[in-house]
Amino acid sequence: xxxxxxxxxxxxxxxxGVKRALADETASNIAGRIATNVFKKAFDNxxxxxxxxxxxxxxxxGGWPVPVRTGHLRRSLFMKLRIEPGVAYVGNxxxxxxxxxxxxxxxxxxxxxxxxxxxxxSAPAKExxxxxxxxxxxxxxxxxxxxxxx
Numbered sequence: 001x002x003x004x005x006x007x008x009x010x011x012x013x014x015x016x017g018v019k020r021a022l023a024d025e026t027a028s029n030i031a032g033r034i035a036t037n038v039f040k041k042a043f044d045n046x047x048x049x050x051x052x053x054x055x056x057x058x059x060x061x062g063g064w065p066v067p068v069r070t071g072h073l074r075r076s077l078f079m080k081l082r083i084e085p086g087v088a089y090v091g092n093x094x095x096x097x098x099x100x101x102x103x104x105x106x107x108x109x110x111x112x113x114x115x116x117x118x119x120x121x122s123a124p125a126k127e128x129x130x131x132x133x134x135x136x137x138x139x140x141x142x143x144x145x146x147x148x149x150x
Contacts, residue, residue: 022143022147022149023085024085024086025085025143026136026139026140026143027085027086028081028082028085028086028087028088029139029142029143030086030132030135030136030139031081031086031087031088032081032082032088033135033139034088034128034129034131034132034135035079035081035088035089035090036079036081037124037128037131038090038121038124038125038128039077039079039090041123041124041127041128042077042090042092042120042121042124043074043077044065045065045066045118045120045121045123045124046065046066046068046073046074046077046120047065047068047074048065048066048067048068065118065120066100066118066120072094073092073094073096073097073100073120076092076093076094076097077090077091077092077121078090078091078092078093090121090125091121092121097121100118100120101117101118101119101120101121101122102117103116103117103118
C-alpha cells in the first residue's frame with residue numbers, strides 16, 4: 001500500500017469515527033429530550049390535587065392526575081440519561097407505582113382499595129415518543145449547524 005492510500009484510509013477511518021460520534025451525540029440528544037419531557041410530564045401528573053377523605057371508608061382517592069397524599073410516588077420518579085448512545089430511562093421505584101399506573105388493587109394502611117388506571121408515566125412516554133421524528137429533525141439540524149456540515 002502506498003503512503004497516499006494509507007493516509008487516505010486513515011482519513012476515511014477518522015471520518016467514520018466522527019460520523020459515529022456525531023450519530024451517538026445526536027441519538028443521545030434525542031433520547032435525552034424525550035426522557036426529559038416524559039419526566040417533567042410524569043412529575044406534573046404526580047403533583048395532582050390532594051383530595052381530602054370524605055369519611056373512613058372513602059379515603060379520598062380519585063381525580064386526575066394522581067392525587068398527592070405523601071409525595072412518595074413523586075419522589076420515587078427518576079431519570080437516567082446517556083446510559084449508552086441514544087438510550088435514556090425514566091421510571092419510578094415506588095413499590096406501588098405499577099398499581100397506580102395499571103389500576104390494580106393497592107393494599108395500604110386503609111385496607112384494600114381498587115384504584116382506577118392512572119397512566120402517569122406511560123401516557124407521557126407515548127405522547128413524547130410520537131414526537132421523536134420531530135425531535136430527530138431538530139437535533140440533526142443542530143448537529144449540522146454546530147459542526148458546519150452540509
